[in-house]
Amino acid sequence: MSVIKFIRFILIFVVFSLLVWFTWMNFVPLGTLKVKKDVEKPSPYFSDFYPSVRMRGIERDETGNVFRTMIVDPVYFDLLMPRQFAEAEVRIKYQKTQDQPLFVGLKKTNEPWAFDFRKLLDKGNGWQMGKVDFILYPFLIDDRTLHFVLSSPNLDINLKEIKISQIEVILKKEPWTWENFLPKAKRYLSKHLFFL
Amino acid sequence: MKFLSNLKIFFFQLSKEVFFVSSVAFFLFLILEDLKKGFVSFHLDLKIFLWILIISGMIALLGDKESRLTE
Secondary structure (H helix, E strand, O other), X not given: OHHHHHHHHHHHHHHHHHHHHHHHHXXXXXXXXXXXXXXXXXXXXXXXXXXXXXXXXXXXXOOOOEEEEEOOOOEEEEEEOOOOOOEEEEEEEEEOOOOOOOEEEEXXXXXXXXXXXXXXXXXXXXXXXXXXXXXXXXXXXXXXXXXXXEEOOOOOOOOOOEEEEEEEEEEEOOOOOHHHHHHHHHHHHHHHOOOO | OXXXXXXXXXXXXXXHHHHHHHHHHHHHHHHHHHXXXXXXXXXXXXXXXXXXXXXXXXXXXXXXXXXXXXX
């Protein structure tokens, strides 16, 4: 029976550890959260690209890069954040010709086409990692969701294609410190527990 | 023979423990997920818990039935 009690303790410990881990990942006390969308592996943080007809299915090149090809501009994707963040650094692994620009946009308001665009700077024609930054406070955060767009004007008219392999977003906020922990906790509790 | 029968009893008892703990965990995680979308599902597929719950529950039920028959 003591073995069973020990197993019960282990099982409860596993569930409790999971709970602590979920809470840790939800509050992001260190202030930085890196989320990644591989075209092959769907991520719970990211939506699929939509409209899906503007991209071809999953392909693999001779060097082993897995990618989807954007054939019509623009395509959208959403990012559901675990909580509010102050900044987002968007890194995209892509391949395209240098004469065809690629922009990453983040939705500002609920109006159609109200995006703020950043251009990805090219370093050649091969696979490259482009990076753009957004300060999130003026943007539309629709129930913890950020709405992104990938745009390349006249992509289909110019008969060009853009291969997208990976999207990585590094979300940043103020980390917890001994000084700011108590005021933050008070603010959080007063927001979520109306009687405080 | 006694060893095998003890092992069987232990296995059924273990399934019962797994069933109780995983069912409590499943409902706890379900409530947390309902309160805040992504709290659990960002990190864990709740279907895994449901399967553990179903399989352990069935084994525990089987064990319960067998122990009643042998009494």
